[in-house]
Amino acid sequence: MAYELPLSPGTWSKRSSKIKPPTKLDLGREYQAVPIDQYADRWIFLNTTYWDFGDTSGTERERNPLKHSAIAQPISGQGYHPSPDRPLGHPLAHYSAVENLLIDYFIRGIAPFCSLSQNYNPYLSLVTPLALNIQQPHEPLRNILLAIAANQLRLQGDCRYERAAYIYKQKALHGLQNEIYDKKPSPGAVATITDGCTPSWTTHLRGGLQLMALLPQQSCESQILKKFFVLYFVAHDIMGRTGVEDPSTVERVDNSWLEDDDLEEIDVLMGCSRGLMTVINKISELATERSKIMKTRQLTSSESSTFNAARDDIEHTLQYLPQKLPPYAHHQSQYLAEVADLKRLAALLYLRERLGNPNVRTQPNPSLNRNQIAPGPVEISPAPCKTHLVKMIIDKIRKLPDSPTLLWPLYLVGNVGLDDEEHRRFVLDRLAGIQKIRNLGSVRRARMVVEYAYRAKDIDYPRGKVWGDDGPGIISLA
Known part of the structure; x- marks a missing residue:
């Protein structure tokens, strides 16, 4: 907390039991004048807590420099209290030089780019505090943050941190295994999985959701963390499955949203609404079911009618899909709206590539929001439809800066088989x-x-398939 210190033209000795009127007779040796010109029109703040001067019973703490020094009592762990006998220092000062650099790089160079909003970033507001909490730090999570930072520096050509990346990842895995073995998982354990220390996406997603089910749910913090974790795991599962022709070979996770999730609100981590991701998931499921049948035989007339009706319903939903801005992101409204609509157009392209063009072919509406209605159906031939959609998507991407949120639209455009150089x-x-x-x-x-x-x-x-990647597992396209 910050206390405002009143300015005074002098200082009074501690021996004075009572402040007397500042007369010449009373001042004597008790008063020493100090110049106040340099303090004029300025505030002075003192950062402190009640622990600095007494315990919970109000008893003054013993003033022993050795007892309260940084060497005698480390800053991390239980029982730490700030003290006027020890400089507060930088919050990362108690870490080693390498850890200090890596944590600072994660906070400044990685986490800010994981969200499209400056006002809401769970990687900074939730994940990082879990890892670095002074009173109760989560060691595996801290180690995985260190591993991520070291690995990113290694990938950028700084080989000094190659060994550190492997060491901290192993420490994180060991700590996570112990926590799971003891059947006492914490939010930090789920966040450790969220930050990617498991070898495959299927283990990654399934393990995270299983751990979440074991977390205590009574606190508000737990609910906020759960909302973030569910979004992360479900979104990665849905978007990752769009990269393969038949995702049924990959074990799926329960990808249902929470009851109080607003499906129309644009999420600043994913760049689109949960409602749009739900529609994308329906496209993948319908395309997988259709692909399985057509590997062995042609569709019957009844099956064709069923699939066509289902894909036309999805087309209509995408044409009129509402996506609204979150209340905390209105200062970035134009950017978020552009990204969300880009992904809606990409979903239309994904639908038509996987399930064909609509029976009543329509011109895709380039700009939809909550208060706009798309124009009526316009006849258009199938080939120009895909070309036109790709052009609209590329035109939107041209206006946006490079960011991982563009990965899914770029992946789709790169896999639709166009020859335009x-x-x-x-x-x-x-x-x-x-x-x-x-x-x-x-x-x-x-x-x-x-x-x-x-x-x-x-x-x-001859690729022997209709769509997507031949590699094992799924790509994280969220």
Whole structure:
């Protein structure tokens, strides 16, 4: 807390039991004047707590410099209290030089780019405090943050932290295994999985959701954390499954939202609403079911009618889908609206690539919001429809800065099999730009899949499938 110290033209001795009127007779040796010109029109603040001067019973603490020194009593762990006998210092001062640098890099160089909003960033407001809490730090989570920072620096060419990346990851895994073995998982354990220390996305997602079910639910903090964790795991599962033709071979997780989630509100971590991700999930499920049947036989007339009706319903939903801004992000309204609508258009492209064009073909509406109604259906031939959608998506991406939130639209455009060389160069250049900013494994793998798709089309290579990646598991495209 901050106390305002009143300015006084002098200081009074502690021996004075009672403040007397400042007369010449009373001042004597008790008073020493100090110049106040440098303090004029300025406030002086003292940062302190009641622990600095007494315990909970009000008893004054023993003033022993050795007892309260940073060496005799480390700043981390239970029982730590600030003291006027010890400088407060930088909050990371008690870490080693390497840990100090890595934590600072995570806070300044990684976490701010994980959210599209400056006002809401769970990686800074929830995850980092869990890891660095002075009273009760979560060691595995802190170690995984250190591992992420070290690995990112390594990927950017700084090989000094290659060994540190592996060491901290191993420490995080060991601590997480112990916590799970003791069957006493904490929010920090779920966050550790969220930050990606498991070897595969399926283990990653399933393990995180299983741990969440064991967390205590009574506190408000637990509910806030749960909302963040559910969004993370469900969104990654839904968006990752769009990258493979048949995601049924990958064990799925329970991808239902929480009861109080607003499905129309744009989430600043994912750049679109939960409602849009729900529609995208329906497209994947319908396309998977259709693909399974067509691997062995042609669809019957009844099955074709059923699938066509379902895909037309999805088309109509996407054309009129409301996505509204969160209340804390109105200062970034234009940017968030552009990203959300970009992903809506990308979902239309994904629908038509996986399930064909609508029976009553419509011109996609380039700009929808809560208060606008799309124009009526316009006849358009199938081939120009895909070309037009891709052009609209690329035009929107041109206006936006490089960011991992563009990964999914770029991945889709790169896999729809168009021959436009300008579009190809644009997609590859933007993926390279995103990788330069955030050298994530998901970005590298998505870029490789797109490059492979271009080469396969150019040489007319029989890929043996309709859509997506041939690699194991799923790509994190959220």
